[in-house]
Amino acid sequence: MTDAIRFLMCPPDHYDVDYVINPWMEGNIHKSSYDRAVEQWQKLHHTIKDHAIVDLVQPEKGWPDMVFTANAGLVLDKTVVISRFYHKERQGEEPYFKAWFESQGFTVHELPKDLPFEGAGDALLDREGRYLWAGYGFRSELDSHSLLAEWLNIEVLSLRLMDDRFYHLDTCFCPLTGGYLLYYPPAFDSYSNRLIELRVPPEKRIAIDEPDAVNFACNAVNINQTVIMNKISDNLKSRLSEAGFNVVETPLTEFLKAGGAAKCLTLRVTEPIIEDRHAATQLESRTVCLQGHLLDAGLINRALDLVVEGGGSFQVQNFNLGEQRQSTSSAQIKISAPSHEVMEEIMSQLIDIGAFSLQEDVQDAKLETVHQHGVSPDDFYVTTIYPTEVRIAGEWVRVQNQRMDGAIAVTEGPSGPIARCKLLRDLEVGEKVVVDVMGIRTIRKAESREQRNNQEFGFMSAGVSSERRVELIVEQVAWEMRQIRDRGGKVVVTAGPVVIHTGGSQHLSRLIRQGYVQALLGGNAIAVHDIEQSMMGTSLGVDMKQGVAVKGGHRHHLKVINTIRRCGSIASAVQQGVITSGIMYECVRNDVPFSLAGSIRDDGPLPDTQMDLIQAQQHYNQLLQDTDMILMLSTMLHSIGVGNMTPSGVKMVCVDINPAVVTKLSDRGSVESVGVVTDVGLFLSLLVKQLDRLTSRYDAKTAV
């Protein structure tokens, strides 16, 4: 027996499963046997007594989980940080544990009331005493980690728990003598797994599988070379014995019903300190503000979800609720993250939804110089579709050429700094690029409940049938297109070959002829199949009038390509009378510019298809300038390309038969995009009909 080692346990006099605060307790209320629990607890008690001294804390009636003394607090030398339980069901245990520690002469630290931390259940010392592993995600709050570092003067490594079955760190993580670690990797997020791998060398990591994990193999008591646990597989037992450990199994099935086992039932109260340790944590905190229709537009939920999903935690410090329907709300939120890397990731997403720093915290944007053409310094801020400003020398500067997936380059102009969105490939040596997330803000329009409800989202929740929904959207799109045409605005269409196969060619041709389309973007295929239909009456070899495949029709499109190549271009084929109808014909005849971007699967290609993709992107970008609306018609490839180049504020209508594609295209987090899941041919025919109806009504009205 090692006299120096002491454990605290609590007899199970009042133990039972009385409530549900973890998934193991579900379905187990009052299902544990008192006699068996006592017998199992005593066996564990004896086993531990063979290796150490066991102190007992008096069990208290009404606090059935008090047996789990691991949650009493966190001990280092003669200092203890008393637990602040997350669930009210366990909060009543706190004073009893506090009294016990005081009676034993410990220096007691108490966390603020609203900062949960569940003791040694969520904080485990590396057995060499070098640092403290601390869990968060379910019970303990990340912000408690900085206080642990300060009070215990130790480096704290924060680990995020992801699986609610392993809600306490000690259910899936067990540091062992000699620097070994027994753990269940899927219980952690990838950042935490990386941190574990950085600190624990591969030969010391004993990763376990799910069957052992759910038997609480990680919830083990380690005393020197002995490891005491509920149950273990033969395979894991031999791995542990290869590492020099002797495993003692002692069944604790009655306690598993409450979500605990050997380690949970004990608290080591002699944790020696090493001298050359120091307080450290990589934890970072920032305070951000949000303004707008925070509740109506669901912005506050989105912000808080982003923080939690990104691996951080939050504290809403202030919330001013706008009381009238039209008034906006504001919130001040403290964000914490386990490292700078995670904080940057969270902050960049919060900036995207319009969060900004407190006035007094605002700093200038961090700039770094480009040293290689077309290569940004690492850590550059990736732009979004939203209007963005960067703070340079104390002034907010609006970023020009706003688009998604660029970097912000800053140069000195004659009347001050100029900030521009640039693609990586266009960055020039010597230019400065905005890195990190400081001094950046996006300007978001406050989206009210009404605005959101006017969009497709509103139709969906209103329980409208899908056909009626398509009609409603078509009415709205038609109304907008007519207004844009009347005021000399700009509508750009991206279209895939399905437009032709579904009989939409005649409708799109008509829209072009009637002045509703100001530019057409697509690939080789839309032009090839349109011209095939015009010249041979087929689309991909299918007769468009009869709907049947024409013999040898599969070669039609190649013959068409050959003919246009002979003419030199689509425009000269129109001029020579080779093409006499169709979408491309209407573009040429009505001076509507088009851009065809090449792809790996293109046949030919047509002479007009731009196979240099950088040139193609530039041409697309040029045609998209000053656009009011983009109609995206059944081409995922070209529509996504266009979406990336387009700043917010441009109305987008995405039509595709596949709901996943529509969601991907229209999910820009802005009210301006509308998704329509339907056949593109049908959509175009409805659109043309609606425009006719609108125009005749309009003409009739103005005629009166």
Ligand SMILES: NC(=O)c1ccc[n+]([C@@H]2O[C@H](COP(=O)([O-])OP(=O)(O)OC[C@H]3O[C@@H](n4cnc5c(N)ncnc54)[C@H](O)[C@@H]3O)[C@@H](O)[C@H]2O)c1
């Ligand atoms: N012969 C050729 O040269 C040739 C032929 C085909 C494609 N391509 C090229 O390949 C690239 C990708 O082609 P893409 O844009 O057609 O493919 P894509 O996969 O990007 O998009 C096709 C989209 O149409 C949707 N769709 C299918 N049927 C529909 C319907 N009835 N109504 C509405 N939506 C429907 C699909 O869900 C899909 O999202 C393009 O650059 C194209 O030019 C070339």
Ligand SMILES: NC(=[NH2+])NCCC[C@H](N)C(=O)O
């Ligand atoms: N250190 C532990 N994992 N303790 C287990 C605690 C079990 C208890 N029922 C709870 O949910 O809080």
